[in-house]
């Protein structure tokens with residue numbers, strides 16, 4: 023594809039369709055609305071369907087139906103909309119239906135929602151948090167790949183910056199390994215054969231082909247998430263070898279922090295950055311390594327302190343951990359606030375360093 | 381009394397749950413409940429001569445207890461000796 | 466009175482005219498209560514699917530209720546989805562696989578209480594799906610509590626003195642609501658309280674699937690099913706109780722058939 027200037031939302035939609043997305047159902051909510059609009063415009067040109075759902079609950083359950091039929095399917099919204107989807111996200115995890123949920127978040131306050139979830143049962147959701155649009159285009163593809171590979175729900179966690187910034191892109195395609203055919207999909211052809219298929223959270227199977235039953239089934243699902251945690255944690259780090267101060271941030275925040283840290287390095291400060299690319303699985307071992315020898319670990323996030331829990335869980339000494347972010351919205355309450363600013367971030371890092379050395 | 385039997389049943393009595401829906405459903409009233417319980421303790425239907433093979437009992441039974449047959453030639457009076465207990 | 470031997474098929478020449486179970490059930494066994502109407506309704510649906518040649522061309526989307534356990538025995542591709550959401554799940558699947566007969570199996574609690582939005586919006590969109598509603602006017606699975614379709618005066622575990630309109634509100638007659646919407650193709654109400662009604666209900670289910678395959682819109686086939694356990698009546702009394710209570714609020718018959726309208 024030739025280079026084109028696109029809205030972030032459009033680029034994400036294009037990348038998802040390129041990755042095989044064929045069904046989307048959503049409900050408008052700023053800043054996720056444009057995603058729905060582009061889906062509605064583009065999917066019908068790719069033998070796909072986009073439905074304007076009556077509620078987020080309806081939307082994600084439609085996506086579950088399309089995914090159960092073997093198609094790449096997604097729903098999307100932001101915080102409150104995702105809150106309404108929690109029961110269905112847990113269900114997708116427990117009945118092993120691969121779907122992608124786009125959270126074009128209003129801020130960074132959905133970290134707990136994404137990584138802890140509000141559904142029931144022993145499940146986790148792989149959560150990809152791109153730092154910019156180039157990574158977002160990659161993650162839009164990776165999300166569907168991981169969902170299908172493990173038969174799990176995957177959350178793509180963006181924000182209003184990603185949704186509404188423009189970029190020039192050729193939509194480069196990721197080279198992802200081929201996946202096995204979906205021999206579990208409900209295509210309706212197995213009825214009366216004695217081997218009809220079933221997608222069911224309780225895993226009991228059928229008379230002719232009994233399943234393990236709920237306890238064993240959920241034990242297997244939990245083990246699957248443990249296995250995912252072993253291999254799918256992704257992160258990015260810089261200047262961690264000799265850093266005295268390590269700054270941890272995710273998503274757009276990670277991009278800002280990376281920029282500030284590079285600037286401060288140029289000025290001679292022994293600062294490093296660490297960015298979890300997957301919020302779950304959290305790259306805990308990598309963070310533990312990166313934080314070795316640091317005098318302080320600063321956590322920058324635009325919320326009252328959510329990811330900081332995971333940082334404390336993983337650094338070698340949790341007393342080193344200090345929050346330098348906070349709740350920060352613009353006046354509308356719908357977008358990232360003034361704290362997401364390189365100058366402000368630098369001030370806060372410097373205050374943490376000098377305040378500590380005084 | 382001359383009794384015409386056009387059909388008959390296989391009754392999987394041990395699966396019966398004793399709801400008696402078949403008893404009232406049977407137009408010639410040839411089903412009656414047993415006096416002793418089946419394997420699970422439920423009373424179950426027993427067939428007297430005179431079944432027409434209409435399948436009403438099979439239609440209403442929630443537990444899939446009946447299989448229904450129609451004789452090629454109706455059996456008159458008690459001559460279905462082979463099937464009498 | 467003499468008793469006929471019924472432990473094995475007759476030896477005199479005969480034809481089998483009815484089997485224990487429909488072909489599309491893997492076993493006759495189930496754990497539903499004595500006198501429950503749901504297994505009968507499910508048998509009818511499975512027989513119709515086979516008659517119409519849809520055995521290898523259908524997917525069932527099952528809600529939460531006693532009927533849900535049939536996911537283990539129905540020999541059709543199936544999923545048991547979240548409570549109330551079957552019409553939404555069916556929508557996603559049907560839009561991607563329009564050639565497949567997609568049907569939901571729901572109770573009154575599932576459809577008219579938890580899932581009212583889903584059935585109404587699926588109807589509004591005119592989805593080509595067939596929704597089977599097993600209406601017993603009660604949450605059977607949870608032990609007999611009031612649903613949106615419990616009738617006035619009905620005693621349940623949380624309407625101990627009977628459903629009182631002033632206190633608990635009025636029942637939702639979902640069939641009438643769906644029939645009033647332009648997206649519905651066929652709406653009818655049957656019952657399994659006697660053999661004649663069962664035969665009539667089979668014809669309604671058949672039309673419900675035919676309209677889907679003709680791409681006419683959403684079909685809703687409501688079937689009144691006995692729940693003696695949830696009504697606190699003896700198993701043998703379920704059929705009469707049902708027609709005395711639910712039968713008065715929910716009259717039987719076709720409510721809407723777009724095919725008939727088109728011919729007229």
Ligand SMILES: Cc1ncc(C[n+]2csc(CCOP(=O)(O)OP(=O)(O)O)c2C)c(N)n1
Pocket residue numbers: 503528529530531532548571572573574575576599601603604605606607612
């Ligand atoms: C979200 C949710 N809420 C509640 C339940 C509990 N629940 C399971 S079955 C059921 C009742 C279903 O009633 P109905 O659909 O009428 O079916 P019936 O058992 O009467 O056949 C309820 C409330 C559930 N499974 N999920």
Ligand code: SF4
Pocket residue numbers: 387388389405406407408409410411427430431432433434435436437438448
């Ligand atoms: S087949 Fe008809 S006549 Fe025979 S026992 Fe059953 S209901 Fe009665």
Ligand code: SF4
Pocket residue numbers: 395396397398399400401402403424425440441442443444445500
């Ligand atoms: S209808 Fe079926 S379950 Fe009920 S009593 Fe008759 S045989 Fe038994």
Ligand code: SF4
Pocket residue numbers: 496497498499500501502503531601605606691692693694695
């Ligand atoms: S509780 Fe009611 S609906 Fe459930 S199995 Fe028993 S009789 Fe049937």
Ligand SMILES: [Mg+2]
Pocket residue numbers: 530572573574599600601602603604605612
């Ligand atoms: Mg009910």
